[in-house]
Amino acid sequence: MNREELLRKADHTLLKQTAVWEDIKTLCDDAIRFHTASVCVPPCFVAPVKEYVGDRMRVCTVIGFPNGYNTTAVKVFETEEAIRQGADEVDMVINIGLLRAGKDDAVLDEIRALREASKGHILKVIVETCLLTQEEKVRVCKLVTEAGADYIKTSTGFSTGGATPEDIELFAANVGPNVKIKASGGITSFEDAETLVRLGADRLGTSRLVKIAKE
Numbered sequence: 530m531n532r533e534e535l536l537r538k539a540d541h542t543l544l545k546q547t548a549v550w551e552d553i554k555t556l557c558d559d560a561i562r563f564h565t566a567s568v569c570v571p572p573c574f575v576a577p578v579k580e581y582v583g584d585r586m587r588v589c590t591v592i593g594f595p596n597g598y599n600t601t602a603v604k605v606f607e608t609e610e611a612i613r614q615g616a617d618e619v620d621m622v623i624n625i626g627l628l629r630a631g632k633d634d635a636v637l638d639e640i641r642a643l644r645e646a647s648k649g650h651i652l653k654v655i656v657e658t659c660l661l662t663q664e665e666k667v668r669v670c671k672l673v674t675e676a677g678a679d680y681i682k683t684s685t686g687f688s689t690g691g692a693t694p695e696d697i698e699l700f701a702a703n704v705g706p707n708v709k710i711k712a713s714g715g716i717t718s719f720e721d722a723e724t725l726v727r728l729g730a731d732r733l734g735t736s737r738l739v740k741i742a743k744e
Contacts, residue, residue, distance in 0.1 A: 532742060533564070535722045539733045540589055540618075540711070542569040544686070553578060559739045561585050566732060567618055572611055579615025589618040589651075592643065595687035597622030597657070601639045608646040618651035619643070620682060620711075620734075625657055628669055636669070640676035653680035653711050653732075659690030666696065667703050674705035680732060684714035691715025694728055701729030 541560040543552060553574050560568040560582075567587035570578050575590050582588065592607045593599045599607075608619050621643050627635045644652055654673045658666055673681045681704055683692040691714020700710045712725040713734025719741065722733050 530723050530726060532719055532738075535719055535726065535733070536563045536565055536738055536742065538726060538731065539565045539722075539735055539738050540567045540569045540713075541565040541739050542686075542713075542734050542736050544569065544571055544591060544594070548574075550574070550577065554581065556736070557582050557586060559743065563739050563742055565739065569618075569620065569734065572607065572614075575611055575616050576614040587617040588615055589620060590616045591655075591685075592619050592621040593624075594620075594622055594655075595685040597624050597655070598626060601642050604639065605642050605646045608643050612647065612650055616650065618653065619647050620653040620655055622655045622657065622685060623669065625660055628656075628661070628665055628672075633668060633672060637672045637676055640673060640678055644677050651680070652678045653682045654678045655682040655685055655713070657685060657688055658683045658693070658696045659688050663699070666699055670700060670703035670708075674708050678708060680709045680711045682711035682713055682732075682734065684734075686714040686734065692725060692730070692734075694724055697725050697728040697730050 543556045567589040569589040572590045579588050590611045593604045656669045692712035709731040710729050711732035712730040716735040
């Protein structure tokens, strides 16, 4: 798999709290130049990014980020507002505490609520694998599948770890046929990216690939 193919699977991402418009604009320019899958930006930048990129690039943003413990009503509002402002894709963080407490019905209901709020747009569900046991990872694969989300996503990049080959293999073995996989966090090279794609990842959440391509 060549670099161009891998770049087309990348959500070129900048979610640092210190990001200013010039940083975001450079991110967008680079995403367009290297034909990435999308540009992933903080919610406050969705409207100006959509105005800037128009139809040249898909716009992705994050919901309940990075901790996931907002109420469902807040996440639904965030989702509706992001789409109203021009987001094509939304990446939501689950309520990790509810999952760990065994409250699977509540987790399922929340993902379904965001599926409804994002209807017609791509919904990715961030489960923060570094905080979960193997059993919890398997359970959440089933919940994401049942809720009808488009993707399950490994990580926010703001916790204790990112995507691993083992987690991509686990996802591939446990999600339904209509759920794709996004590997995010800790992807430091094209070799990392290719390994994760070969194991089942369809999207890559990273900014490193474009940086390497530019160099």
